[in-house]
Amino acid sequence: MIDILIDVFSWVLLILGGVCVLIGGIGGLRLPNFYTRIHAASLTDTMGAILIFVGMMLQSGLTLATLKLFAIMLFLLLTGPTATYALANAALLSGLKPDTGSNHDEVEKEEPAE
Amino acid sequence: MIFVFAIFLLSLLVITSIAIVRTTNLFVAVMLTSIFSFLMAANFFILDAADVALTEAAVGAGVTTVIFLCALALTGEREKPRINGRKTARVAVAILASLMIYATFDKPRLGDPDAPVHQHIAPWYIEKTTEHMDFPNVVTAILSSFRGYDTLGEVFVVFAACIGVLFILGVPPPAQKRLNKVVEQNKGLRHHLIPQVVGRLVIPFIVLFGLYTQFHGEYGPGGGFQAGAIIATGIILYALLEGENKALQAVPRSVLLGMVIGGALLFGSVGVICMFMGGNFLEYSVLSADPIWGQQLGILVIEAGVGMAVCGALLSIFHAFAARENVS
């Protein structure tokens, strides 16, 4: 019984995580400028990653794999937001102003090519 | 299920490669190349090549990207458009591609266990690894013993690249604008407090993981190349965060060059010692009274040599690029 509960719970977490990452991806495509985009990508990614990792840890039970997953999660938790911060900081330093109003602005040239 | 996933990844691979060719911003192209390498690594993993996936991720996505970026900083990141000669190239390439796709239909299908590749010599390796080395990773066994001579050659390819970069960039750049550059160099990333703190936290673990891959290579995926590349990326990260000079203080150039030379010579001298002890070149079995132990000892030492040489070479190459002043 408890096994089934854990299984169901872990799948709920996995799916939630997947939805989070998907939303982040859509945000990265749809949002108007650089800062909002990395905002979307970074926040949802971190959340999604945590959910997915916890889900996977529940799936694998008390094994060595869980420990490894935990280590990877910790690593991602540290590096993901830092990378986003460094990215935003670099953009700010190279002269990209955070834009609060209009949709299109000088941001265009910073976008990766589609 | 994994089949669908593989096809998805492979399609992404094609899309990424086309995007790389189409963009005119070289910075974007380099970033996409890094993504391309990661996709490639994921594909390798699906195809059961754990060692190769690890190497491609560390070398292809990590070190290559850094070296590319260093070079871009020195050369500028815009590509000028050019029109002539494209059509013929496109046609030629399309014809070649369709010819090659046509030729695939006689090839063994993916995963076909009856393919000739899996019949002749491959089972021998799997059988003999337990018999002669008594450790689980067959890839490491082939890499360092059955085909150890190839690996020796490969270490010397890395050595050649290292001395080549040092030789070619050994010419001082034409002296222009040197003064105003000095100020900028010292600045580094000093005011980036958060990356620095996180970096200090993470770098020891990267190096630790590198050492784990180095010495656990007989049991799991990993070995000298992967370890060398991972440790090198750790130190490159340090150099990016703390400034290149501090990284050079920690591991000076002479030490790096010493690692390359020492690693290459260590590998070679193991082979020569085998000769003196009555075996063929690189025949580790003669190193000890117990042939299995001899093999394990030899493999341990040469893997250490490979790790040293690769790590030293990649870092020397990185420093050679990073220390170059931009004159444009």
Next chain:
Amino acid sequence: MDLIAHLPALQVVIPMLSAPLMVLLQPRGLAWAGATVVALVSFAMAATLAIGVLNGLTPQYFMGGWPAPFGIALSVDAFSAVLLLIVTGASAGALLAAKPSVDQQVEEERQPLFYAAWMLAMAGLIGIVVAADAFNIFVFMEISSLASYILIAGGPDRRALPAVFKYLTMGTIGATFYLIGVGLIYMMTGTLNIEDMQNRIGDVTDINPILVAAGFITIGLALKAAVFPLHVWVPNAYTHAPHMVTVFLAACATKVSLYVLIKFDYLVFQSRLVDHDMQFALFLMPMAILGILIASAVAMFEGHLKRLLASSSIAQIGYILLCASFISTLGLSASVVHLFNHALAKGGLFLAVACLAYHYRDLRLDQLGGASTKMPWTCATVVICGLSLIGIPGTAGFISKWLLISASLQIGPWGWFLVAIILLSSLMAVAYVWRIIEALYFKAPVEGVGPQSEAPIQLLAVTMLVAALNLYFGFFPQVPLELATEAAGMLLEGAQ
């Protein structure tokens, strides 16, 4: 430890392991001395191996003691013995003479790296020649290519850099094509050992991948060997490289790729592909003939001495390929002998160029007037090696031309057409060699340039030695002939 049994391995390992040591030899001149000693030792080993082969041995060596198709084997046969002699001989000769010229062209603090790269290039070329494993050939091909990129990039002129870059891209494409070909053969046969491939390729039922593999390997190696339409990297790379590097690479680098090409064609593909000899005749022979004619014509109108000789090299590659495409004992031995003789003639010519370049900064033909009065010995060697290049009786070049003509007469009525082409191209060779001689002997010196004395004795002595060898092998060609005949027999045996 039985040294003789280990020779095939030591032949590769000694120069390779000496490369890291070269880097450590910082004080002036030590790196050069070390490299020269290693090259001479290699040459002695190659000579020992060649003598062994002449006495009927075919040394085999199993790396790591693993049996052949599983581990990596090395083997030395008559064909590879010739190539070994060429590579080690060219390297030893060039290094013996190198010091004055390299001191002039490469900065002192960069010299240890330069000589280390030289050792790697030599080890790589030797490694290709002795390898009996298709993938191992790729690894050593990369060592030798990377090292030769480094060597050529050592040229003092900035134009060396784009030249090397072109060489690097084309060389990498060539090597990757070769890798694809090897992968396809491996896919169909399940082995990497060349001899094993030869045995197993007959059992392959699906022919398409083998055909594609043959195409990739031929094109890839032709790129590396500078076969005619794929030669575009050669003239610039040879022209702007340091002079001694040109001597070394022109004498052996492309020839080693040609060796692999011929070996693969005869040993692996020939026995398998139906009508493969036709394919050879229809595809490679026209390339060879076009290459001979066009490159000779380009050489006739070229104004720069080194470029002229580089064009002539492309024509000579054409001769070697033409001989090989007859698929007869005589043709193949002509091919092997020409490999040897051309290395002698071209090596001697480029050495003489290095002598001239010691005093002349600009090597265009119209700048070289009057050289004969100040540098008579150098100019005499140019004449001898030039005659050998044309194929005048009494020089080494004559032997291979003679064999070539007799081989083409063997193949029936078409043979006369080929003889006509060979004679025509020889006339063209007369024309471009004459242009060099005219410039050296009969033109008035240009104001302000010109030497005061001969080239340094070290450089000159080696140059004259090579010229003397050109004459010696013109009168006593037994050793190369014997090796070549044996090599041809071995290759054709594989084709049956």
Next chain:
Amino acid sequence: MKLLELLGYFNYWVFAIVLMVGLYAVISKANLIKKLIGLSIFQSAVFLMYITMDKVEGGTAPIIQKGVENQIFSNPLPQVLILTAIVVGVSTLALGLAMVVRIKESYGTIEENEILDAD
């Protein structure tokens, strides 16, 4: 079933296409760095071909686990070859980039046609 059989060749098609995309970049782009990027794509495609042929249906990575009988392993040999080839690729790339940096310094440009014009 027929479709699945065709998809068994999908890896080789991707290999062919990516290979040619890389080759196209090398021969048609004038920018030297772009050429090198193309070269590295070109080489990566070959890695894919080798690794594709090592896969055995139902196999695992060739790491022998003690006590497990009748395991199927994928072929380890192509993996070893590609490990070598990856390192060769990165070495060539580093050397090429060093040359590009020097070309930029002495010519002021890294576009091939401009370099040709300069001499």
